[in-house]
Amino acid sequence: RLSGVLRYSGPELNISVHDRSVFLGQPLILQGHVLGNPRPAVVWQHPRGHTLVDDGVNIYTHYG
Structure with missing residues (x-):
């Protein structure tokens, strides 16, 4: 038997560009x-809609 409460929260984004x-x-x-x-999930996109990933782009995501 499992006990406890699952808490869901919408994403919060804190970025200064x-x-x-x-x-x-x-x-x-x-x-x-x-x-x-x-x-x-974290995805970086150009305003025109294409994802900013190619041979010259490295994206690192750190969770913690």
Whole structure:
């Protein structure tokens, strides 16, 4: 018999993005914190809809 309460919460996003200029080949780091239960999926997208993943983009997600 299981006892306890499952608590669900909508995702909370805390990210501060400012306009930045970088030269081709320079690294750019975007950081933010996402909370939610169940754990939200994190996907970075361009405003035109395509996902920002290709050979020159590395995305790391740290949960904890």
